[in-house]
Amino acid sequence: MSIMQAQVLLVEDEPAQREVLIYNLEAEGFAVRCAENGEDAMLMVSEALPDLVILDWMMPKVSGIEVCRQLKTRDDTRHIPVIMLSARSEEVDTVRGLETGADDYVTKPYSVNELMARARTQLRRTRSGSVVALSFQDITLDPESHRVIRDDQDLKLGPVEFRLLTRLMERPGRVFSREQLLDLVWGRDIFLDTRTVDVHVARLRKTLTQQGGSDPIRTVRGAGYALG
CATH class of the missing domain: 3.40.50.2300 (Response regulator)
Incomplete structure (x- = not known):
């Protein structure tokens, strides 16, 4: 990171x-x-x-x-x-x-x-005005230009998936519960079902692996998700 x-x-x-x-x-x-x-x-x-x-x-x-x-x-x-x-x-x-x-x-x-x-x-x-790029393995995320690059290929992420990947890349290896991700990505004032997190994680995974790369997101049964 x-x-x-x-x-x-x-x-x-x-x-x-x-x-x-x-x-x-x-x-x-x-x-x-x-x-x-x-x-x-x-x-x-x-x-x-x-x-x-x-x-x-x-x-x-x-x-x-x-x-x-x-x-x-x-x-x-x-x-x-x-x-x-x-x-x-x-x-x-x-x-x-x-x-x-x-x-x-x-x-x-x-x-x-x-x-x-x-x-x-x-x-x-x-x-927010001085954020530096995040990197994990072959993935680079630039918050200022809103670009995600993997293996020299630009990935097109929606705003929610972009925020979700940002939170995961800020703390690689940390397991985030679905409730924590709802708080970090959507905000405490938004009331959503935790299954919403699963839907957007699936979308993020699909985009990250569309060029044939390995899936960097780890599912921890009963706990949540982690990057790496």
């Missing part, structure tokens, strides 16, 4: 919450650095810019809201997406967080799966 692993800075002072988030972020393939307070977070940002910041509001030394404000007023960090976590669920708090510059606002308690989806969404949004 030629796309770089996303670097996430997690800023959370509660050890239990921090460990749960580290586990799930790493399971999603993110590289995670952690800070236990806002002061340390700003130091870590100065050392190396992350691709995404997941930031708790209530923290010692420097609050999350102040960290967010500082990130969004600096020329070198204002482009970094910030997801604010907070137990403050009143509308006025949400508005304050977003007006400070947070790109998303998640209230506690939250669904970890939903938070992971929101993290992926923010990264897709910020990377």
